[in-house]
Amino acid sequence: MRDAVLSGLGDHGYPGLTIEYVAEHSGVHKTTLYRRWGGLEGLVADALDMAGEDTWTPPDTGTLEGDLRALAREVVDAFDDPTKAAAPTAFIAAAFQSPRAADALCAFYTERFTRCEAVIARAVARGEAAADTDAAALVRAVSAPLMLRLFVTREPIDTALADQSAAAALAATRAGAFDRPSTPKNR
């Protein structure tokens, strides 16, 4: 069923996906799909839950600079390839129309960015970042300029932009812009 949802989203996007498509490509009867998943929204949310169950881990290059750049470049690589980009793009589109898809997408990205925070924990251990760095904000700042262009402003992205985004996030970290405000200190 999940493969059918993913291939349907890849081929037709959302809302081009239909229960009929999923039934035909999964061999599961329509009435069963409705009974178990409650319809398309439930199927999409379930497929997104599955997408979050992979074993992806963030890059570990030995430096914060290298890790942030590698993270940013992974975004470019993932969305430069139309085949790889189709399903994630369809999930992001589905969230505009389905509150259940939006909740599932939020859970997916929250968990994904939590994995990315390992990059910051290692940087703190190496003395490259302050212990009170807002890791959640920092890892989102790296991909945000790329995601903005991909899904909002519809502008092209490339490796140079990824590197610039990583460099900006690194500079902001070094300047203390991602320090949590709860710990006042002299800078």
Added chain:
Amino acid sequence: MRDAVLSGLGDHGYPGLTIEYVAEHSGVHKTTLYRRWGGLEGLVADALDMAGEDTWTPPDTGTLEGDLRALAREVVDAFDDPTKAAAPTAFIAAAFQSPRAADALCAFYTERFTRCEAVIARAVARGEAAADTDAAALVRAVSAPLMLRLFVTREPIDTALADQSAAAALAATRAGAFDRPSTPKNR
């Protein structure tokens, strides 16, 4: 016609908008709408063109820090209010399904961010930023972490996040992370 498209997008989003709705609310006959705009995609693209014809100008607080913070807070203010947020959100959603809407959205944001670059020009004139600052990248970096959460990760945003985003962009600017690579210099 454009008011009907905007109110329809606000009420029903995209693809909830129909030619019938626009015809009914604009008093323009369906066949005329099809003949002049070629259908919904053309109507949405035209409404977006109109949205870009406002007289909005970026904040001018007297400092780069103040201007970037005000820009970021405007994003929070605009999308915190469901009434104000409905049409822009529907345009962003429409771009996932309509290449014409995507082109119109890209043109809208390109022009909008070009207006924002006045903030950087003033900062350069005051000596607050290097003359070769990549103003286009900088102004996008300010709103990107907010737009990421609004339209991709579906996470909440608030004024504190706006201020953090502005502070990060400012720190990156001061550190030279937005300097154009074409002009090597010692830092």
